[in-house]
Amino acid sequence: MKPAIERIVEEKIAEPLGDTDAGLDVKTTVKSNLIRPLKIKKEIPAEKIAKKYGVKW
Secondary structure, three states, X not given: OHXXXXXXXXXXXXXXXXXXXXXXXXXXXXXXXXXHHHHOOOOOOHHHHHHHOOOOO
16 A cells, blocks of 8 residues: 555656656757667676676576
8 A cells, every 4th residue: 555655746746847858959960879779689698797787697
């Protein structure tokens, strides 16, 4: 029940603020910069990530 109440309170607080970016256009260069990494298919083995962060795998 608590998470539901927290969500409702957050929604009510955010409601009057609205989306400050609503109606604004995103520049083409910004769109490109956001989309480019999604097109690159670079896979990193889990073992390599674990080693980098000191996780025993």
